[in-house]
Amino acid sequence: MSLFGQATATTVSSATGDLKSDVEVPQPPEDSISDLAFSPQADYLAASSWDNKVRIYEVQSTGQSVGKALYDHQGPVLSVHWSRDGTKLASGSTDKSAKVFDIQTGQHQQVAAHDDAIRCVRFVESVGSPPILATGSWDKTLKYWDLRQPAPIATVSLPERVYTMDSVHPLLVIGTAERNVCVVNLSEPTKIFKVAMSPLKFQTRSIACFAKGDGYAIGSVEGRCAIQNLDEKFQKDNFSFRCHRTQGTGTSDVYSVNSIAFHPQYGTFSTAGSDGTFSYWDKDSHQRLKSYPNVGGPIACTTFNRTGDIFAYAVSYDWSKGHSFNTPQHPNKIMLHPVPPEEMKPRPKRR
Template identity: 45%
Template sequence: MFNQSALGGTAGFGTAAAPTTANPMRDFEVTSPPDDSVSSLAFSPPTLSQNFLVAGSWDNNVRCWEVEQSGKTIPKSLQTMQGPVLDVCWSDDGTKVFMASCDKMVKCWDLSSNQTIQVAMHDAPVKTCHWIKAPTYSCLMTGSWDKTLKFWDTRTANPMKTITLLERCYCADVDYPMAVVGTASRGLIVYQLEGGPSEFKRIESPLKYQHRCVSIFKDKKGTPAGFALGSVEGRVAIQYVSPQNPKDNFTFKCHRSNGTPNGYQDIFAVNDISFHPAHGTLATVGSDGRFSFWDKDARTKLKTSEAMEQSITRCCFNNNGQIFAYSVSYDWSKGHEYYNLQKKNYIFLRSCYEDLKPRAKS
């Protein structure tokens, strides 16, 4: 799927886009992007032979594209919620997409019938949704600003379990048998999902500022071992849940200006973190309009992009790690006075497998 010569190279594939201020990395542009800031991106699971990409937006819509091997994208369908969409996720079999919204609901979009049905409800906007596929059960986990985490069978109106959080849910990730939730006031809770969801441990935040994104990583055996946590202060923490050595946990600075004019450095929020499914390296995207690729084990940076016209709000890899998708939208980090209606939103696709290979050990 997506061999180098097709996506990102020039051999055997028309000429790549000329670099522009909107697309300085000459990546493939997704056609018919959202009309407002992109809040969530997710590629289809490996159960589907083709690649599909869904994106949720502040324009209340969720869009789905088919991504061809050439890098061309074909808009397939669109669904509308009653408020801005804050998160999207796929079912494990690739037949459904779940959409979490500010309208306090989560809807299930059945892709074959193109119909939606409400499957979850909260008392405040729903910030996160994740599908859990366990050997003994399947459910949808939703986290809300109503300070609850709920687990839904999706066939019944009431949640199978509700967990009260100390604060509003701001970010979450699931990689069975682990779930991690970050809340307002820098709360961090790890849940174990085996046999049913239960709290495993609370972790004191390694970061001094508000969490913005969290992403689980695996160890060499393919077992979820810890998570990367990004904050509004241009910093990422690599945190093992049960570290073999306290020095395994560390933080690093990113998404900051290189120079320090007048003795000050511009510091930008880390908006999203995604781990490469094959290499275990990671991508971060920020309010500085750049993406960076990192090797956490070698503690080194692999690549940083040119700056986009606006912030990069979200990113994700497809299931085999050949394609990196990232969205360029205003993230309101500089307030309403910097919002420019003239600037459109973009989603770009990049051939990334080689760029994310871990640094060779010398």
């Protein structure tokens, strides 16, 4: 049984929020939105898309957004991530390359290459170190790149194609095909510390590291999420729960958990799915903090800004039903949702 689902219907109903204050970002991508990332230093929001482009928006104090920059790849862009100092944005594409955009100069250049599509990019440097970019690919490798060098500084073989990846120093977690989960301690970046099977029964869709880097949450196509602590003394607290599902009479509709994002201040987290809804959760007290109604289409990706008071989500086709369902009538937009502190603060554990 879902641990979060133990709340009564009255409790969950009273915790349902509204979307009336959400603000739409102007000039969205022209095709499905694959990833969103806020800068850790400013309210710059990056969006990657299947239209081969990366866009950067500046979110102003009014909540309105303006275009800041745009650059291209030769194929759909699947992932974006900012450097720790906020000066550089990395992007990975099906054109088998990763590029880095310099926010100060407005220039971009290719910095990485694989033998197949680059599914995920993450800056993994420690504080005060030169930028190091990790790229995960469908060619079943993880590569590390020093942006000052043209060749990778290390290559790590993986058991399968990379589907999702996240990092909070010193933790790097990679979800691959066939439900493999590879855990890397970045103090030894070329060694896979642990390879485990996902605790969920079906294909991995999303992974996000805890805010303190001591564990991760993993979501799958079956509408379930699992909480995984790395410290052995806390692994008894590992659990999974149902989230993006709707219960009918004798049936249950199951939706993919497309995105998981941890709040930078409170360590609580969001899930969003192909059912077009998102919810906030507290893993430590096993409670759902807030749920939101359907936004009119699948939510493909999400992110919190650096202070945690803005939650960005993309209403976009998530390719779960193949290319034939990606019609021009499908919604494709980026929304900014204000996050009052009381919505994300942890709750006392139930007795």
